[in-house]
Amino acid sequence: MRIRKAVIPAAGLGTRMLPITKSMPKEMLSIVDRPVIHYVVEEAIKAEIDDILIITGKGKRAIEDYFDRSFELEYYLREKGKIEELRQIKEIGEMVDIYYVRQKKPLGLGDAILHAEKHVNGEPFAVLLGDDIIISDKPAIGQLIEVAERRNSPVLGVEHVPHELVNKYGIIGGEKIENDLYRIKTLIEKPAPEEAPSNIAIIGRYVLTPDVFDALRETPPGKGGEIQLIDALRTLLNKKEIFARIIAGERYDVGSRVGFIRANIELSLTRKELRSEVIELMERILREVLDG
Ligand code: UTP
DSSP: OOOOEEEEEOOOOOGGGTTGGGTSOGGGOEETTEEHHHHHHHHHHHTTOOEEEEEEOTTOHHHHHHHSOOHHHHHHHHHHTOHHHHHHHHHHHTSSEEEEEEOSSOOOHHHHHHTTHHHHTTSOEEEEOTTEEEEOSSOHHHHHHHHHHHHTSOEEEEEEOOGGGGGGSEEEEEEEEETTEEEEEEEEESOOGGGOSOSEEEEEEEEEOTTHHHHHHTOOOOGGGOOOHHHHHHHHHTTSOOEEEEOOSEEEETTSHHHHHHHHHHHHHTOHHHHHHHHHHHHHHHHHHHTO
16 A cells, blocks of 8 residues: 555644633644644655645634745745745745645544545545654654555554653553564553553554544544544454554654743754754753752
8 A cells, every 4th residue: 555645633722732722723833933733744745745634623724824825925025035035935835735624623533533534535544643743864654654555554653651651642552573563452542550551652643544434433432522543443453453663753742831842942953053042042041040
């Protein structure tokens, strides 16, 4: 199988980042000078995805505007001779074919993915959550696609988390079959540390096959009335093999406050033109804080 379509669910309410998310989608929060979702789309493009469906919802229009062409702004920048800025914003409007579908009510990640069924049209597809940035040499989703294409099966992106934090994640239990690759045996949502089969947690990257839609339809709403993707994957696990691949890379959960702040600091350090100024700034702040 060949994977060329990606789905980016971005219809959640982002309650962990309130109050900013009252009027601003969390996917549009700025990391240095570009929104979170820009990094996510870039990752998909690097993995040779050429068709992206973004699941949006109420109050998410800013996402569509961001990836659209802005002829007024282009005209203004051309008039002012701001050629580099012009190049940058034109590039965003031309990145890849992006389509949108609205989830009318935020009924969970599983429900959001169900909205992609028509668009993916029977093909396997990648899923990248709109609030996880992963920086790596080989794009995180590409690492999963490589396994999915070879094994003809769904693959979940995972990472090791500290044992005391397993109750914040979906956790897998499984058998290691290759370096960094597991055949999944069990899937448990947010287990207590003493009940967790491992400390291997599902993070925001997946490759799914179209049979996930039937499994989602069979899944009754779970916690908070939401349809949980992990419940559908458990149903699917009774019928077929599902793999988990430890993702090589640095992940930033920008849907949480500390993750967001960390992403801004660390990603500013990866920018040549900002690096030395930011280091100086941090040194000064730390000195002041530590000197009391
Ligand atoms: P999260 O649970 O992290 O998102 O969902 P949330 O509900 O927006 O965040 P909090 O917990 O209230 O702060 C993971 C991903 O699934 C999407 C979110 O946009 C996010 O990318 N999602 C979630 C949907 O698209 N629809 C939903 O109904 C729920």
